[in-house]
Amino acid sequence: MIVRSLTSDDVSLAPAWLRERSMLPDRWSDEHTRTLIAEDGAGEPIGAGTMWTSRVHPDRYSVDLIVAPAHRRAGIATALLAALADLQPAPKPLIWGAAETDPAQEFVAAFGGRTIQRAPLDTFQTSRAVRLRPHDDVASAAAVSRVALEQAWADMYEWTHADWHPMGPDARAALVEDLWDEIDPHLSSVAVSASGAIDAVLLVYIDGARPVVAGETVARNTAAGATLLEGCVRRTFEQLAGSGVAETLLDAHETDPHFAPLFDALGPVTRWHRIVEFHPRRSA
Ligand SMILES: CC(C)(COP(=O)(O)OP(=O)(O)OC[C@H]1O[C@@H](n2cnc3c(N)ncnc32)[C@H](O)[C@@H]1OP(=O)(O)O)[C@@H](O)C(=O)NCCC(=O)NCCS
Missing domain, CATH: 3.40.630.30 (Gcn5-related N-acetyltransferase (GNAT))
Structure with missing residues (x-):
């Protein structure tokens, strides 16, 4: 050979x-x-x-x-x-x-x-939005600036990967380089506090055959993070269903502390990557 x-x-x-x-x-x-x-x-x-x-x-x-x-x-x-x-x-x-x-x-x-x-490898029915609670702080990601959204995304990505697949020192710019071209900001959701800070971010990627939904709270220890993220998923799933999208994929991890507890309401998960x-x- x-x-x-x-x-x-x-x-x-x-x-x-x-x-x-x-x-x-x-x-x-x-x-x-x-x-x-x-x-x-x-x-x-x-x-x-x-x-x-x-x-x-x-x-x-x-x-x-x-x-x-x-x-x-x-x-x-x-x-x-x-x-x-x-x-x-x-x-x-x-x-x-x-x-x-x-x-x-x-x-x-x-x-x-x-x-x-x-x-999770499964596809998720967007009609399952009704199983989740809405939240008053949640709005369309189109309501915040592109710079603020990219910053929130990089912050979120950094801490959710820190324990198992850490980012390199110069990774933030690379991470958001093509972000704006790949997402639909109107379907995507953010939780914004009274002071205007983005507390949670949930993006809808539309570059493949099926949309992919990904996100978490922007900081690891966010007060009421679980309900803020739940509200983001609720809104985004409703928006997808309203746009005629019946199924979506999730890019979420078993270790995501606020997302993983929602898997059962949205699924349950039957196949894992x-x-x-x-x-x-x-x-x-
Ligand atoms: C996975 C793959 C690359 C392995 O290639 P391969 O040349 O057959 O692997 P090797 O002969 O070097 O296997 C080394 C050891 O891995 C394990 N192994 C490999 N294939 C296995 C299988 N299908 N089931 C169980 N054990 C397996 C065995 O312990 C094997 O040692 P043994 O044959 O002495 O028992 C091949 O099956 C393949 O091309 N699969 C499809 C493509 C794919 O899945 N690629 C991802 C690879 S990371």
């Missing part, structure tokens, strides 16, 4: 099993965005692996691997992982996520994978 850089020619000639994962050519962005391909003795591709860091989360490499179905359980993914680890300028842990029931969870478990987060951290073994 030979392991080498994946090129744009490999991408255009990729067999169906490899196209499933949309791997980008090696170094597509910089030294931290790497892709390798494994070939058999005849030069046929039998596996590929990629890893990358992001400006928001530079402390770990995200990773993805794929092995041709006929070549599985022969150590090819293990070899690709070691080759990727060899390319890391400084050793960092890997992060990977998929449905809890995905067979690849067993592969990651074989490398000592540690679950660092779970998130599990995010795992693991440490690759270098070949040398």
